[in-house]
Amino acid sequence: MKSKTSQLSAENLKDAGIKSFENASELVQEARILYEHKCWSRAVFLCFISGEELGKCFITLSAVVNQRREDSTRNDTENGFAVTQRKPDR
Numbered sequence: 001m002k003s004k005t006s007q008l009s010a011e012n013l014k015d016a017g018i019k020s021f022e023n024a025s026e027l028v029q030e031a032r033i034l035y036e037h038k039c040w041s042r043a044v045f046l047c048f049i050s051g052e053e054l055g056k057c058f059i060t061l062s063a064v065v066n067q068r069r070e071d072s073t074r075n076d077t078e079n080g081f082a083v084t085q086r087k088p089d090r
Contacts, residue, residue: 010064017060024053 008016031046 007067008063010067013060013064013067017057017064020053020057020060024050024057027053 027046027050031043031050034043034046
């Protein structure tokens with residue numbers, strides 16, 4: 001059976017990354033309130049979940065960069081330009 005892969009657009013990925021970042025920020029704010037009320041375990045839990053949301057943010061925004069780089073490379077080769085990588089200066 002053939003597997004279908006769908007790729008999210010760069011715009012969808014960017015929106016998901018921004019929403020993940022906003023969610024992480026809100027979770028930290030809520031954790032601070034719980035911490036001030038000495039609800040230690042719940043505060044730590046929210047901080048942990050916030051870290052996961054930040055991870056999701058970085059993953060989705062990295063995917064945007066990779067997708068745009070691939071598009072740029074594809075456009076260069078379609079237009080007849082050779083794609084070369086420059087060696088770092090020593």
